[in-house]
Amino acid sequence: MTIENEGLIKETPLATALSERYLAYALSTIMSRSLPDVRDGLKPVHRRLVFAMRQLKLDPKSGFKKCARIVGDVIGKYHPHGDASVYEALVRLAQEFAVRYPLVEGQGNFGSIDGDNAAAMRYTESRMTMIAQALLEGIDENAVDFRDTYDGEEEEPIVLPGAFPNLLANGSSGIAVGMATNIPPHNAGELYAAAMHLIKKPDASTKDLLQFVQGPDFPTGGIIVENQDIILQTYEVGRGSLRLRARWEVEQGRFGTWQVVVTEIPYQVQKSKLIEQIASLMEQKKLNLLADIRDESTDEVRLVIEPKNRTIEPEVLMESLFKATALEGRFSYNMNVLDSKAVPKVMGLKDILRAWLDHRYIVLVRRSQHRLSALERRLEILQGLLAVYLNLDEVIRIIREEDEVKTVLMQTFKLTDLQSESILNMRLRSLRRLEEDAIRHEYDQLSAEREALNILLNDESLCWKKISQELKEGNKQFGTGPLGQRRTLISGAPKAVDVVEVLEEVEREPLTVILSQKGWIKALKGHGLDLSLQKFKEGDQLQMSLECQSNDRLCVFGSDGKSFNIKVSDLPRGRGDGQPIRLLVDLSNDATILALFVLEDNGKYLLVSDGGRGFVTEGNNLSTDRKIGKQILNLKDDEKAIYCLYIKGDYVAIANTIGKFLIFPLDQIPELKKGAGVILQKLGKGKPKIVTIFSAEEGLTISEKSRKRNFEDLKDFVGNRAGVGKKSPNWLRG
Template identity: 60%
Template sequence: MPDDLTGTIQDTPLATALSERYLAYALSTIMSRSLPDVRDGLKPVHRRLIFAMRQLKLDPGSGFKKCARVVGDVMGKFHPHGDMSIYEALVRLAQDFASRYPLIEGQGNFGNIDGDNAAAMRYTESRMTEIAAALLDGIDEDTVDFRPTYDNEDSEPIVLPGAFPNLLANGAAGIAVGMATSIPPHNAGELCEAAIHLIRNPGTETAKLLDFVRGPDFPTGGELVEDRETLRLAYETGRGSLRVRARWSRSDLKGGMWQIVVTEIPYQVQKSRLIEQVAELLAEKKLPLLGDIRDESTEHVRIVLEPKSRTVDPDMLMASVFRATALETRFSMNMNVLDADRTPRVMNLAEMLQAWLDHRHIVLQRRSRHRLAAIARRLEILEGYITAFLNLDEVIRIIRTEDEPKPALIAAFSLTDVQAEAVLNMRLRSLRKLEEMELRREHKTLSAEQKALNAMLDDPAKRWARIEAEIEATRQKFGAGPLGARRTSIGGAPNVIEVTAEAFIEREPLTVILSDKGWVRALKGHAVADAELKFKEGDRLKTLLRCSSVDRIAVFATNGRVYTVRAADLPRGRGDGQAIRLLIEMGNEDEVANLFVADAAARYLVANDQGRGFIVAGSELVAEKRTGKQILTVKPGEEAKFCLPVGGDHLAVIGENRKLLVFPLDQIPEMARGAGVILQKYKDGGLADAKSFTLAEGLTWRLGDKTRTETRLAEWLGARGQAGRLPPSGFPRTGVFGASVPGDGAG
């Protein structure tokens, strides 16, 4: 290559040029911008901010300086990027809702949880916190390496000594090229306890460390709703997704009303945007259980949620809100960091803590060696001083008489060059006798410290004991008090609360009216007078059913199908109602046999008009579609007769021929669907009615407004499928048993 490249043109394939430049950009982004160092948990911009504030003497006990001064020093000396990006990084380090343990103490407007921006840097002031000072502790003692700044006019640390577990305590987030990082903040006290356990028990697995580090500890609090197994997998692999919910409580009001008060929201959720989101969903009627939302926050978060009505279940209300809004978010964990060799990789919890401990071990060794070198230099000088005091008169004579006293002192007392220089620079006031005693005392103290440091460097157990003591001091300082108290509670995986359509309906009593010609309507309340029941000309009452607005009504038709209608969907008012065929897809040739509220825990007898039937579970009598669900199979010329609840131990059936048969209930099979078995045989006609009862209590039927019970039933007892005998005297001429309660929906 020529020395002067001016005007030189090189032919390079475009793919090669692009790959080289893109690789350089990618490495710069990964190494110098987006990924934190596992040792101090800082990205370059954060490290440079703290180092520049140290040079400006912005210690925790000093006064504040304008943020513009800090940003200017960082940009001019260390970080050749835009001033706004540097200021945004500074602001984030000072926000107590963004950083679990702020590294910078701000004075002025540094933004808020609503998402409002901080004031301009010329208005705000800042200084370091105690935690930032802990990260810098020992930086002047050769504990870390330095490198030249971008203009080679100064030097900056590659990494900070890091006496605080900053990476896991404050977390990190960043997007590099081809990779990203997302580390949640944790409780510093728990991290220190886990690190101490790791020192005492090297090689401890991540699962055991979770006994100490219970999970993330976000600065905005909230509740982590994940089970321990999910946490274990996330921390063992370094990747996972964790659910965080807002913290809420129910507050009772007058008149039976209540409201939900939200006091903590998930991490990195802007409160104002959250309120807007909920308000938009309310306007779109996508939160039918929620009536209103208010923001009553001051310095502390207070969001009030009002239910649509007081009958709404609070847990179901919050389940619907969690599902649709940012009151529940997922934090994606991706613990991708630069290791001690500056290589990006995903680490688990144990590896991160061990990397921090290894860094602290190196820092301790380098600090000790630096201190030993300083002690050696001072001891050398002290020995020269002591020699001079022991030969004070001769030293004075040499200095007064010799033209070159330094070589003469070296030759006379075997001093080193450093010792001779120190003696020559000694002040006259230091020649007093007390000074000799102080020198000997200092020499003794430094010799003892030198011996202790050498012993520690020679014994790994002593080094780790020293590190353990330092970490315990960090735990006592930062892991206790209001700052160190855990903010995010750890809860197990919540029970799945199914938000049903009934939850959106206010519960109230209803009376459902079904006419012979299939017109249905619902009247409010259960005390419905007969005078209120008016029908079209030629129509009359078929079924009167008392239920609730949240009930699902089972409609059993003559085609053997069961349909489900919501009581709340029925037309209200005093009119004629609506044709039931408009609510369900039932053929014009089919009729309603029964209308009732199915009990999932009960059993029902379904039968056709020819006396065939079976028992079906109540849970089977629910149809999700308008077309219904086939329960009883009917042949051409047959019709389903009824679907009645059964209980007791016997069944009484009576045919249109007025023949009564009583047989044990267990002779009827229980099925989900089918044609059934023969209940009673007929020469003429078919099945008229059936009723289950307990044999010991007797068979009851209705005569007008009265009832009669027959206990002597041996004459009619038989087996299923027999013809039976004429009923006892006094049996209704209608040939049916009659409903035990008027209007129970039996038809």
Template identity: 55%
Template sequence: MGDIVELEGGGGGDGGIIINEPFDRALESRYLVYALSTITSRALPDVRDGLKPVQRRIIHAMGELGLDPESNFKKCAKIVGDVMGKYHPHGDSAIYDALVRLAQDFSVRYPLVDGQGNFGNIDGDSAAAYRYTEARLTEIGALLMEGVDEDAVRFRETYSQEDTEPSVLPAGFPNLLANGSMGIAVGMATSIPPHNAAELIDACLLLIERPEASLDEILDLVPGPDFPTGGICIESRAAIREAYATGKGGFRTRARWQVEDTGRGTWRIIVTETPYQVQKSKIVERLAELIESKKAPLLADVRDESAEDIRLVLEPRARTVEPDQLMESLFKLTDLESRFSMNLNVLDAKGAPRVMSLVDCLKAFLDHKRDVILARANWRLRKIDGRLEILAGLLVAYLNLDEVIRIIRYEDEPKQVLIATFDLTDVQANAILDTRLRNLRKLEEMEIRQEDEDLKAEREGLVAMLASPDLQWAQAAEELREIQSAFAKDTALGARRTTFAEAPAAFALSAEAFVTREPITVVLSQKGWIRALKGRIDDLSTVKYKDGDGYYLSLHAETTDKIILFASDGRAFTLAGDKLPGGRGLGEPVRLSIDLGEEHDIIAMFLPKPEGEHLVAASTGYGFVVSDEECVALRRSGKQVLNLDEGAKASVVARVQGDLVAVVGENRKLVIFQTDELPRMGRGKGVKLQAYKDGGLLDAITFKADEGLAWYDTSGRRRDVPDWKDYVAKRAAAGRMVPRGFSRSGKFVG
């Protein structure tokens, strides 16, 4: 490639410097500088205080302005101006955006800035301009600054080299994990969820006590994220452990909801918490869009009744819809369920970016905490030594007060004379000369001696602590316990907001969920006309039919039920309760809904039960027991259940509700045998129930031995069969003639 000519300096004849450099090398080196600057100076937080440079500069500038929690608010314009003018020359919008986020209780778990005015909301509305808003530090924000004026951290020159700024804040608590962080740099990014500070401090105390504590022990104290917007984390324990062990993973979070009873069997869903960083307005817009496009058939309406607290009202399309089904469908279609990705990519104590585990982050904070303690102790030692030097000089003055007064009164250069006479230092001589006459009293001397003793005792303690790592960690633990009171779990700020639950099993949305559940009475006429009357009707005497037609079969059901029709050709058909013609007219021919020839008839109509069974038998006397589930047909053509010999037809479909079977033939012979003698089949011909010389099977019924055998007349009255035990035999027996007084029709019913 060719060379590029670059001029640096004045650009004129004598002031310019010409550098010949290949273009690709020049681009590579300059882009690398840009990338490193983005990574270390903008996007990634420091593992020690959890802050990005702009956030750190905001907190420091507010501290310099005296904006502590007890002070008056100041305009954000003032804060932004100070930060930009002294520390952060990257534009006022970037600074103000960072300031606003530090004040939003839905963005950070523990706000560091106390904002006054419009600082935006969870709907995504932006904050007012900085000329309208005011701010000061919160008590939590002030905790990050403790010790910054005690040489606790190293200071560096600002960009203008006119001032200094802290390279890191003392950070009294693990802010990185407590408030989390997000950022995108060149070639890397960070995404750290917020956690509960009290739990983090418990974990830190455990690591101080036992540095070798395992990740599982830490997770017993820090079970997972604690998002400012609450919600329910449904990530598995194994996945959470893997994420914290590697520093990379994710957390599925769902909105918190509850069912509100609105009376008369109706209800609605109230959403009170949304997933982290999901705008409430976007959720409402998405739900409205799904309703309009009919992609959420279980949802009828959505309303946002939020004030200070979130309250989204979801109205179901029908009261028969199950709340869990409704919410599961919405979790799949909207951001009511969201996944927060975690990438613990941070700057370590040396300023190098790397991905850390949870334990690594906690230990890095503790190392920083110890360094701060040592720095503050050394600073305090210097202050004590300086004060002890002054106190020693003052004690000399009090012991020789008359001579000191004489020297000050009569000598031309009293300072030099004092130094020479009493072997004082320059500092001690200045202290004596600065002492006021009113302090030259006996009581003051006693106070100086007491102060001297106290400072020496404090100094001994500091020296001992600096020489003992155990004492240093004990000091760190004590300070953490004091700070932990600010995050107490019995307070609104410290209480855990995000809870944990098992991930729900996958479910299939049933068709019944789309149907309004209402009671109906299904009526089938003799000529095969079917209809569904609204409600549960016991007296059908007033039901009208076409001329020449009349009542045949009926049953009580609901619109969500499946109704099985069994035909004389051995096929079972299934009709949906909500698809039946209404009861205002005469109904419709059932053959319009099923493929049944005119030569065959419906012989039974029933509702399938979860564990129900029916005895099905042909006119030839062959049959078996089939489960109701096997009778459900998905096709219009039905399902062949009973296989028939040529010329035969299905003649019996009786629900199994006893341990005995009673079979009567056209020859009026009765035989009774155990139900267990019949096979359970899904389809087939079955086995012989009763032997015949002439005719075939007329009717069959099952009954319980302790209730006895009975038949029912046309009015529905029960007629017991005496001495029924005399008819008990093996299956396929011919049987005996029915007892005197048995039904004239030969059937057990009617």
């Protein structure tokens, strides 16, 4: 036998083949793996887990079964994927810190909020919760459609009846191809109330619904700190983000001491990693208001935070932690779901509730029709049985004497095939008089129920009334009691707290920075130190020192015209030799350090090259976060920078190597951000020897050993910028 297409090879462009296959993969990921269904809020793996547990009769009142058995049934019958991923999905459905309303009740180690993994599936057991059972309610009553499983041997539901608002109550997250979803959990009681309001007023706006649904209700609690306008906009469009903080309280100690106790941490934050992060930041000296953190948690979270001193306000301490750690985070909304036609769509709060209610309406109609069909069948049988009781003798005769009993019965009493079959299958003991009364009573009851169902199916308003009643019962069961209490507090945006000012006070510590001639730098505690007692490496000695505070920022200005910044807090301390400054800044090998000073952003500085050029620049121009520095003074190949002077005065005095001295007003020098500058003095073949800035009111002092010269004594040397100057006086030559 030959195959028609055997050996057939079709040429297809690679781009076309790739696009077709990738599109098939993308659709499979979107529809069968990553996005939840808006009707029951479940992804396929979760739906199959719940359905498989039902098939194993693991209802809330039954015993537990090994998770390995459940996972085996799921991957063997419904979900052709790895057992590890299926077990992870099962574990998450049982974790009270991961899902707001668990669908699985676990027995054994199912992990912890610290990030510990669950025990292997052969050690753990589970069964469904009441909520999972509610999602399945009516599945045997033709409430939803079924489809063949991947191997065609079983059937699985396309969607669950979903008597519980699972999508919003438990939330969902997932990453598909080209799209993702992230929906937070909510309070079931609030969702039921909003749904009932939407039934009464179908035109209700999102703002109206937010009177019932306050916002997310995370299983780990916490506080939402966001304006109502932002919350409203997020729920209207289905996208946005809300700020979530840990919940904390102050515990007073003895002698005026206090500590902060964190009782709830943000959703999806692992407690152990949070503590590691805070400890790491403390080591890096980035949490200077914090003295210590301890984990005293049991079944409940209890993180104890101690301040550096009791004068700090608790609000300021926590504000610094919120800014730097995972104690505050953002939950990003992307309410992307599959609608009833399996089409991905971003929905707002009203759209999701509307889709769930429409699904509940369809489920009610289908269940009612299924019940009505069953009633019709039963009533038909009962009618036949009643006919038998009126003619028992004739029926017995036909059964005893006739060859075609069923046919004769149908012709004699005008029975249907179903009725005659039921009569023939009836036991002799059922011919008692009491049985006839029971059948008549059952017939009357079922007839009344049939009439009620016909009325219900023909009146849409009655259907919605019935759904409202179901919602009230669901709210009573799941929206009240300890499980239904709101855990996450909704608060407005917090007041601004000035942490910087407090940090400066706490961090401020007097230090003296020492730089040796060979480039070793360190910081010593205190001011007014006797630096003659300091020891250096052999052949090295003190080059410059600087008194500052621990929270200051230093500027290093090199002879290559570059500015570098160093945080004093980053400098090594103690009795050691310190650290080479070239490890902190990328100063070129042929450059030397001209100046080391505390940078003032609003201050002004005069930069001078040995070519006699210079300009004034603001302190913020010398600021840089780059280790390679920032080129400020542009130099020619044979030039170098020789001065970086803090400006405190109104005149500039310059003396050069060829014996010329010039004084001119400082305002004649332009202010630039960077450049080569302007000529300060005509040098000829000379070089600048002395450059200094002084005030005409205070006079000029060249060095500590020379005496002060009044401005009246210097008038002969005053000229304009770029002048030659006059012959240097004797006191300057020395």
